[in-house]
Amino acid sequence: MSKPDKPVPVLAIDGPSGSGKGTISRAVAEALGWHLLDSGAIYRAVGYAASMAGIDLSDAQAVTRCTETTRIVFRDPKDGGETRVVVNGHDATDEIRTETCGAAASAIAAIPAVRAALLDKQRSFRRPPGLVADGRDMGTIVFADAPYKVFLTASADERARRRYKQLKEKGLAVTLSTLLREIEARDERDATRKVAPLRPATGALIIDTTGIPVDAVIAQVLAVVQPA
Numbered sequence: 001m002s003k004p005d006k007p008v009p010v011l012a013i014d015g016p017s018g019s020g021k022g023t024i025s026r027a028v029a030e031a032l033g034w035h036l037l038d039s040g041a042i043y044r045a046v047g048y049a050a051s052m053a054g055i056d057l058s059d060a061q062a063v064t065r066c067t068e069t070t071r072i073v074f075r076d077p078k079d080g081g082e083t084r085v086v087v088n089g090h091d092a093t094d095e096i097r098t099e100t101c102g103a104a105a106s107a108i109a110a111i112p113a114v115r116a117a118l119l120d121k122q123r124s125f126r127r128p129p130g131l132v133a134d135g136r137d138m139g140t141i142v143f144a145d146a147p148y149k150v151f152l153t154a155s156a157d158e159r160a161r162r163r164y165k166q167l168k169e170k171g172l173a174v175t176l177s178t179l180l181r182e183i184e185a186r187d188e189r190d191a192t193r194k195v196a197p198l199r200p201a202t203g204a205l206i207i208d209t210t211g212i213p214v215d216a217v218i219a220q221v222l223a224v225v226q227p228a
């Protein structure tokens with residue numbers, strides 16, 4: 001009798017906005033040669049599509065229908081560079097990164113049927129040789145069986161400062177005090193919702209990245225998968 005296939009390994013990286021999930025996940029996926037899932041981009045794409053369609057984001061039925069019909073494609077440019085996020089045929093990579101779209105994503109993400117509708121899509125990213133999955137519920141729900149789990153965090157002030165710098169560099173008009181308020185409101189909604197609230201998975205390594213350089217965080221996360 002042949003042995004059952006070993007499950008494809010997953011490294012789940014969860015945490016609040018600006019904790020460094022995207023930056024660390026990209027670097028670690030590249031170092032390991034694993035696939036990458038940016039689950040936040042999927043929620044942002046749905047928030048974007050629903051807003052574009054003029055749907056009231058508190059209308060659970062309409063948003064769920066929109067989730068089921070929205071086509072989201074991740075496209076890696078041949079010459080490298082940022083992965084493009086194409087929503088219903090439109091390249092929405094830049095539009096989905098605004099805080100307005102982050103807030104829309106957070107609002108629709110609290111609807112249980114929306115989360116359920118996105119489960120298969122997220123799990124389809126689990127392919128050999130492995131997956132680094134970035135989000136809020138990667139280690140608790142979507143890949144609860146992941147052998148590797150990390151929870152990144154940082155003080156709200158530091159996360160707001162990071163986001164401020166990031167959005168300024170993109171040429172967006174933002175203020176630090178508004179960003180801090182938006183981040184705190186999003187943290188509160190993501191952590192207190194009834195389905196899949198933001199929290200560290202059991203057994204996750206919790207890393208407070210406040211004042212820790214990116215390279216040092218990458219090394220700590222890589223050590224979870226490849227202990228010395």
Ligand SMILES: Nc1ncnc2c1ncn2[C@@H]1O[C@H](COP(=O)(O)OP(=O)(O)O)[C@@H](O)[C@H]1O
Nearest residue numbers: 017018019020021022023162166209212213214
């Ligand atoms: N440990 C860190 N120290 C300083 N800046 C960081 C650190 N981790 C990430 N950043 C920066 O903070 C910003 C937000 O990081 P990002 O990876 O987008 O966070 P998230 O995906 O959790 O929202 C980026 O500009 C990134 O370069």
Ligand SMILES: Nc1ccn([C@H]2C[C@H](O)[C@@H](COP(=O)(O)OP(=O)(O)O)O2)c(=O)n1
Nearest residue numbers: 016017018039040043105106109135136137
């Ligand atoms: N696995 C996930 C990923 C994102 N979300 C929701 C909640 C978040 O506030 C929004 C946006 O997520 P995203 O990871 O892109 O946001 P940040 O980069 O952390 O600011 O989507 C979620 O509910 N579950």
